[in-house]
Amino acid sequence: MADASVGIAAAERFRAFLRERRLPVTQQRLAIADVLLGAPAHLSAEDVAAVLAKQGQNVGLATVYRTLDLLVSSGLAEERDFGEGFKRFEPKRDLPNHYHLTCTICGTVIEFFDDRIPDIIRRTAAARGFVPSRHRLLVHGTCRACRRTPSVLDRRTL
Ligand SMILES: [Zn+2]
Numbered sequence: 001m002a003d004a005s006v007g008i009a010a011a012e013r014f015r016a017f018l019r020e021r022r023l024p025v026t027q028q029r030l031a032i033a034d035v036l037l038g039a040p041a042h043l044s045a046e047d048v049a050a051v052l053a054k055q056g057q058n059v060g061l062a063t064v065y066r067t068l069d070l071l072v073s074s075g076l077a078e079e080r081d082f083g084e085g086f087k088r089f090e091p092k093r094d095l096p097n098h099y100h101l102t103c104t105i106c107g108t109v110i111e112f113f114d115d116r117i118p119d120i121i122r123r124t125a126a127a128r129g130f131v132p133s134r135h136r137l138l139v140h141g142t143c144r145a146c147r148r149t150p151s152v153l154d155r156r157t158l
C-alpha cells in the first residue's frame with residue numbers, strides 16, 4: 001500500500017522546486033503531480049489526463065506534458081521509454097535499480113529486481129576497461145493474461 005505521507009512530502013518538494021524556479025504553483029500542476037506521485041505506476045501523459053478527467057478536472061495535454069517534464073527535472077519522477085512511441089512516467093522511489101517486463105499487447109508493465117544484473121554489468125564492463133554510469137533493461141513480450149487469450153498475435157512469437 002502506498003504511504004500517503006510519502007506523497008505529501010513529494011508534493012511539498014514539487015512546490016519548493018516550482019518556487020525556486022519562479023514557476024507558478026498552479027492547482028493544475030499540483031493535481032498532475034498528485035496523480036503521478038500517488039501511485040507507483042507507469043503512466044503516459046494521456047493516462048494522467050484521463051485520471052484527471054475522471055476527477056472532473058480538464059487539463060490540457062500540453063500542460064500535462066510540461067508538468068511531467070518538470071517532475072522529471074525536479075528529480076521526483078523518472079521517464080521511461082518502452083518503445084511504444086510515447087513516454088511513460090513513474091515516481092522516483094528509494095529502490096535499487098529496477099527492471100521492466102512490458103507486454104506488447106496490453107501494455108502491462110511488470111517490475112522486477114535482481115542483484116545479479118548490475119553485478120554482471122559491472123563485471124562485463126570492468127573486464128573491458130569500461131566505466132558504466134547507468135543501465136536499463138527492458139524485456140518486451142506477452143503477459144500471462146494476454147497469453148490466455150489466443151489471438152493472431154501469438155503467431156508472431158517464436
Ligand atoms: Zn498483456
Ligand SMILES: [Zn+2]
Pocket residue numbers: 042090098099100111
Ligand atoms: Zn518501473
